[in-house]
Amino acid sequence: MSTVGSTNSSSSVTDNLSINKKTETKKNNNELGQAAFLELMITQMNNQNPLSPQDNSEFVAQLAQFSSVEGLERLNTSFKSFMSNNALQASSLVGTSVNVESETSVLTKGSFVAGSADLAYSTKNLKINIYDEKGQLAQTIPVGEVPKGEMVFRWDGQVIEVNGELLDWSAGETAAPVGEYKFEILADQNGKNEALKTSLSANVNSVSIGENGALVLNLAGIGAVEASKVKQFN
CATH class of the missing domain: 1.10.287 (Helix Hairpins)
Incomplete structure (x- = not known):
């Protein structure tokens, strides 16, 4: 008043x-x-x-x-x-990591990319293709058998951990360089080989308020995403 x-x-x-x-x-x-x-x-x-x-x-x-x-x-x-x-x-989120639905994420020095995908059926043939900024295939990771439900993974540019277990697989002595990568997860689902929707981690660079009053997180390598679409705060 x-x-x-x-x-x-x-x-x-x-x-x-x-x-x-x-x-x-x-x-x-x-x-x-x-x-x-x-x-x-x-x-x-x-x-x-x-x-x-x-x-x-x-x-x-x-x-x-x-x-x-x-x-x-x-x-x-x-x-x-x-x-x-x-x-x-929301400004306290700046500098932290969140998971949102995306195909791309940024690998930074000394860190890793966290991701997840939901499987409607169990599979014996799941693999992850990782592409660099130029669209070239950087790594193909044969994961193998994965049960029905959520599959979570962490990739540091060289080795990968799936559902809490480190795979007996290595991309070689040289790790992938820092940069932006695209992730493609393929799995046999009900007799068909399908690409699964992925959620990937991203650092929060800044926070703003959109025209509709919604809080917007500006994510590294992804861009502006409404806070309501965040799947997980890391």
Whole structure:
């Protein structure tokens, strides 16, 4: 609620809600706020014709309109406060890692890419193809047998861990260089070899608020993603 100027013992209510203050308010923000609305209504009551007073229904309608204006101002203030608090809390995610549905992720020095995929059926033939930034096949990892359900993995550029077990497989002595990679997970599902949807880890570079008021995470190698689409906070 807007605050009307301070009063003293010799000032009347109508003095504090004068036409001059209304004009000053309009010049400053060019909007009819709650204080200006109340000012107009009281001025109208003070200057009405005693022989033809304002109709009761019109007065009640104005009171209802005043309540609506007050309610909207309070709602707007509460919403701005809510969004500010959410943005402040979300800013703590900057520098952390989250998992979102994506085919690409960035491998950084001394770290790894975490990912997952859901299998509707168990399979004896699952493999992961990893492509570099130029689209060339960098590694093909034969995972083999995987049960039905969620499969999780971690890849550090050289070796891979699947469902908590380190595979007896190595890409060689030289690890893949840091950079952006695309992951393709293929598995036999109900008699067909299918590409599975993948969720991959990504670092949160910054946080912003979208046009619709939703919190947006700007992820390395992926781009802007709404916070509601994050599958896991690492």
